[in-house]
Amino acid sequence: MIKIYLHLYSKGEDHGDAGYYEFQTVPSQGEYLTDNKNLYKVEMVIHAPGNDSAAAEIFAVKVDLEEELSENIS
Secondary structure (H helix, E strand, C coil), rough: EEEEEEECCCCCCCCEEEEEEEECCCCCCCCCEEECCEEEEEEEECCCCHHHHHHHEEEEECCCCCHHHHHHCC
């Protein structure tokens, strides 16, 4: 497992929730994450090789599932 420092926030928020999580792979920009309640889109990935506390830092913004489906599925 890969340890990631993950920032989850809503549009217009300066700061949201942040913490360490473990993933099978490092999420990429444009991918989606869920906390089983909300959907988040990865906006920025900062890889941190050599950092003992996390392999990457991820910033993801809360999005609406229905809007994302209508924009991405035709």
